[in-house]
Amino acid sequence: MLYSKILVCLLLLFTGSNTISIATAGDSPAAAPGNAAPISSKVSLVHLGSIDSFTITEQGTLAGRLLLNALENKDSKEAAAAKVVYHAIIPKEHYGGEYTALEWFCDYLLGTDDDRRVQLADRFHRSFFGFFAENDFANLKEYLGRKYKLKKFADSATDEGRDRLSFLEDFILFNNPRREEWERTSKIVECLKIQPGATIADVGSGPGYYTFKFAELTGASGKVYAIDTVQNHLDYVQNVSRKYGLSNIETVKDRADGINLNPDTADLVFMCSLYHIIYTTSTEEVKDRFVESVKEALKPEGRLVVVDNAVVQDGQLPYHGPHIAKELVIGQLYYYGFDLTEQYQFIPQRYVLVFKKRT
């Protein structure tokens, strides 16, 4: 994912019923002239974040340095100091970012054997931990070093170096053992009412956070395709699937312009934190082909579920990375032939949109 630091404010024209109304507390949205979107504050309807997903702050860097020292010097005082900083900045700086995962590692370093057993009771948390902790925490040290520029890496300015940082960052962000706490993931999964035997395409699966949950719900008679453009994510998903005997998971390397599934395959196509990328960074031709491939892969009664990051009102902590107003997604998918059938929002920073193909 290559984001340049962009703030995009869009005035979109809609000819259907999908107009946009984004009001901030205290504002009353002005009537839109003609069919232009009524934007009533300076809030951006689309925000792409940055290559680092969120701004690197002084306090975030301090906490990262303390955690790195704790790992390198095996010094629990440094881990305790890092935890104090994370505890202070989590409610203030960003929503849903990596701080809670890094604090989780501080807790591990500070915990008793019993605490650690509880932390690693979930098998997917254990795999996440294993990835970062193997070889004396080599991957976690590398991540902190690259992200907060605490160490020098010969490839930092190359595509390989940027891809490596992006992979590690996605891994820690999306398989964060504390994701449930900020995302209310179980509510998202519950509202989808997934049945045993269902076929699900997790498009933009990343390191498989949702893929693994879907695999447990669909069971041996079901199927989950983990689809991504990044091979390292797919390799991790495949290794974990093998390790835990999740034989209903199949990984698929996506082309940027198509999800690579056979027609009429999926009961549900799921995209979490992906549509904003398609919306903002694809050419129209690529977007057309991508959405067409989703449409083809869905069974006639299948559902397309888009989970993405909401625009929040003044006074609410925004999601740490990109966001996109749900009205833009609903509006665009309408013209691609999808009708919104349900929508949910369990936290201000994230929404769930459920669509069906128009027949």
Ligand SMILES: C[S@@+](CC[C@H](N)C(=O)[O-])C[C@H]1O[C@@H](n2cnc3c(N)ncnc32)[C@H](O)[C@@H]1O
């Ligand atoms: C923000 S991450 C979200 C990961 C996962 N959906 C989750 O919520 O845990 C987006 C993922 O989409 C992948 N991606 C980006 N463009 C893609 C495309 N055209 N097709 C499939 N995956 C894509 C990225 O490699 C990344 O793993």
